[in-house]
Amino acid sequence: MVFQDLRLDPRLLRSVQHLGFAKPTDIQQEAIPAVLVGRDLIVSSKTGSGKTLAYLLPMMQRLLKSRALSKQDARALILAPTRELAKQVYAQLRLFIANTPVTAALIVGGENFNDQEKLLKRQPNVIVATPGRFIDHLEHKSVFIEGLELLILDEADRMLDLGFMPQLNAINKAASHRLRQTLMFSATLDHAEVDELTLSLLKNPFRVALGSGHEQHSDIRQQFIFADHLTHKEALLQHILQHEPIKQLIIFTATRDDAERLAALCNQQGYSAMGLSARLTQGQRNTVMQQFSGGKYQVLVTTDLASRGLDLLQVSHVINFDLPKHAEEYVHRIGRTGRAGAKGEAISLVGPKDWPALQKIEAFLRQAVEFTVIAGLEARFNGISTPTTKRNAKVTSAAAGKTVKKAPNAKPKAVKTAKKTFFEGGDDGTAPVRRKKIDAV
């Protein structure tokens, strides 16, 4: 199939051509025709699958081809969990509204409320927003959505994780036109609240589930390396910085302090690095993201802010300095690399504190992960076996540089008896941490 087969408005086809896209992705092939015939839609898709165009194109087609249900109200509302993602979507949308009469506004938190009110007074046809700030405007009566024709939820699962269910319900109630179409995108549908939302928001939805979050992303090579404690993780990070062919790198950490310290460490290693954390103001965050995507920095060190939706095509490597608490988040983090057909490397450092998270990730991916050992930087820590964890950790690949192919120090195996032992050093590199270990058989 080529884009012409979708019978889109020539202005939209020109914009697609301008982007250099020859044919629709699988998600786009499934989703666009369904939306064009007026169906509600629920899509589960892996990151980087082309979901943004899967909703922007049919949305634009509807706005260009059919009469507005209301003269004043917004016609389409796109909700995204984070400011960064909302900005990303808005940037893509601007491409498609160029040379059309369609108008749009971006409404996200952290920016001036009064300025946004002025923007909304101009009655934009499309609003891209984060739920919290949008609700503020709805309650303030600076925006009206009774005549809304398209409600689009991007990364619905993430919005629910961030606690936006009440806002989404309120928006659903306010946008009550019977001809409203609702499109929902989520990385995972294995989420009780997503089910609830589907039932309350969507009417007889068309379902598209291509490449669920569980699948291995073939363009991303995943490596896991055992680490004993913080200092050991830093040594591993330095090794990776020195040996991997890094174009751009995102490092994910659990804490703001780590984000700042690791950015400094990368700078010492000759990389231009910036830390992105909630400690920065919105303006500063915007600047850092723009500069990173523009190539000014080679390394971005962040807590979870940059893990979703951002389209950063130069990112060759993602490092999980700490594993995320939720397994879905792991899939999103590594999805920052390997975008649009490029190859990516995802390297995760697994210390004692990361162990429970690793088990969740394995359960989510439905397979045991394999560990890489770097010569000279072997860890004493090699996992905590439990009676339910049958692991098959063997080394098949290695981080670039001097590495050895060998089994982890003590491969965790199926177990019979349990007794307590100590691992030296905690993840914070200070006090020894008492860990429960169960003897291998």
Ligand code: AMP
């Ligand atoms: P998304 O899943 O929307 O974040 O898109 C992931 C990446 O794929 C982005 O860089 C898009 O610009 C790109 N993309 C979207 N649609 C296509 C297409 N039909 N052909 C090639 N690349 C695409």
